[in-house]
Amino acid sequence: MMPTQDFVSRLPNDIGGFEAGSVMRVEHALEPWEKRCHALADVLDFKKLINTEEKRKGVEALGETLIGKLPYYERWIVAFANISFTKGFFTPTELAEKMAEVDARFAEQQAG
Known part of the structure; x- marks a missing residue:
């Protein structure tokens, strides 16, 4: 059972120390859309529209369910x-x- 203080101090994507099973690491080249997503993050930050801290908070705001279901760059896009x-x-x-x-x-x- 999780200590009560963890309910307040842990954010949805902070899963360190919880049972999660094994993690399969698969190295792969980024898909074109993933590269564009990363470039978008850089441009948004460079233009001072959305900074890294806002992006982090935006991902955390998705909540535990979405964070668990969405792949890394899909979290960024949402x-x-x-x-x-x-x-x-x-x-x-x-x-x-x-x-x-x-x-x-x-x-x-695609049709033409």
């Missing part, structure tokens, strides 16, 4: 989106519309 909504850079609707536009453009490229 955190960036949530922070962007909060800061008023764009709305969820605007993001959905842009994503649909990109999907359509991609489908058109």
